[in-house]
Amino acid sequence: MVLATGGTIAGSAGSAIARAYEPGQIGIAEMVAEVRALGLDAELIPVEIAAIGSQDIGWPEWARLHAECRAAQADPAIDGIIITHGTDTAEETAWLLDLTLAAGKPVVLVGAMRPADAVGSDGMRNFANAVRVASDPQAHDRGVMVVMGDAVFAARDVRKAATSSIDAFKGFPRGPLARVTPSSLDWFGPPDRTGSLARYQWPDTLPRVAILHAGAGMDEMPVQALAAIGCRGIVLAGMGQGNAPAAVLDALEATRHAGVAIVRSSRVDEGIVERNLEVDDDARGFAVARALGPAKSRILLMLLVASGISDPAEVQAAFDRA
Numbered sequence: 001m002v003l004a005t006g007g008t009i010a011g012s013a014g015s016a017i018a019r020a021y022e023p024g025q026i027g028i029a030e031m032v033a034e035v036r037a038l039g040l041d042a043e044l045i046p047v048e049i050a051a052i053g054s055q056d057i058g059w060p061e062w063a064r065l066h067a068e069c070r071a072a073q074a075d076p077a078i079d080g081i082i083i084t085h086g087t088d089t090a091e092e093t094a095w096l097l098d099l100t101l102a103a104g105k106p107v108v109l110v111g112a113m114r115p116a117d118a119v120g121s122d123g124m125r126n127f128a129n130a131v132r133v134a135s136d137p138q139a140h141d142r143g144v145m146v147v148m149g150d151a152v153f154a155a156r157d158v159r160k161a162a163t164s165s166i167d168a169f170k171g172f173p174r175g176p177l178a179r180v181t182p183s184s185l186d187w188f189g190p191p192d193r194t195g196s197l198a199r200y201q202w203p204d205t206l207p208r209v210a211i212l213h214a215g216a217g218m219d220e221m222p223v224q225a226l227a228a229i230g231c232r233g234i235v236l237a238g239m240g241q242g243n244a245p246a247a248v249l250d251a252l253e254a255t256r257h258a259g260v261a262i263v264r265s266s267r268v269d270e271g272i273v274e275r276n277l278e279v280d281d282d283a284r285g286f287a288v289a290r291a292l293g294p295a296k297s298r299i300l301l302m303l304l305v306a307s308g309i310s311d312p313a314e315v316q317a318a319f320d321r322a
């Protein structure tokens with residue numbers, strides 16, 4: 001089953017050399033017909049969920065994707081699920097679905113860095129690679145994956161690490177799970193989520209959780225503003241080890257006392273944020289994101305708050321397990 005949401009993979013510039021383009025212009029039926037013509041051994045069923053740039057994706061599309069994935073996972077006639085998606089927020093959708101779906105039947109997000117009519121477009125190749133992954137029996141029990149640039153990444157690890165190159169996606173702490181081309185697929189290890197059920201229930205709604213990007217010289221006012229608009233959680237995209245000026249940390253601590261869940265992550269591209277290294281998390285009531293970056297920390301914190309979890313020890317346990 002192919003669930004289409006739009007993005008650059010369905011984008012068109014109207015010229016092979018133009019810079020500007022519109023995402024989500026090409027219908028999924030047309031894209032699927034092109035992939036079928038490649039001669040891949042798969043029967044593709046297209047379903048259009050949306051035709052948008054993934055910067056605009058949110059609750060309505062996520063709820064529909066989740067429901068369609070659950071139905072397809074339960075349907076014995078379907079072997080795998082592909083979601084065509086913009087690359088800007090692919091890691092967020094992948095992680096949200098990974099946390100809320102059973103791991104069994106493969107769910108594979110795929111996108112493109114170049115629009116479909118650009119010279120050297122990567123969309124059809126990525127799509128063909130995604131078909132190969134989603135139809136492979138060894139793709140089962142690995143959770144949600146993202147296929148980009150001839151690599152397969154797990155939702156937990158993947159992030160967009162460059163604005164425009166076709167190998168823009170990287171993995172941390174794990175690199176790719178596999179290398180893929182339209183004619184080959186090499187897994188680097190066995191499935192690691194065998195028998196894993198959905199880790200979180202699909203929520204009725206997602207609470208407001210914000211990311212606060214720390215900067216030198218920042219004061220407490222942005223924290224107070226986030227509390228004033230009713231944020232139920234704040235993810236600090238902190239400096240280095242998830243750090244921030246003392247005034248910001250003090251304001252976050254005060255906000256924590258008012259019942260807002262606080263998670264410290266890092267604005268640095270890669271690494272682990274550890275507890276109680278430079279910041280006294282025990283005393284301040286903070287949790288740390290460990291290997292998750294700010295965007296994925298926000299997704300997990302939204303699910304936790306939606307499940308009634310905001311106690312720092314319980315939030316920390318969930319991030320330790322992620």
Ligand code: ASP
Pocket residue numbers: 006007008009023052053054055085086087088089111112113114
């Ligand atoms: N803004 C686009 C999107 O995320 C970029 C892309 O797809 O590469 O939908």
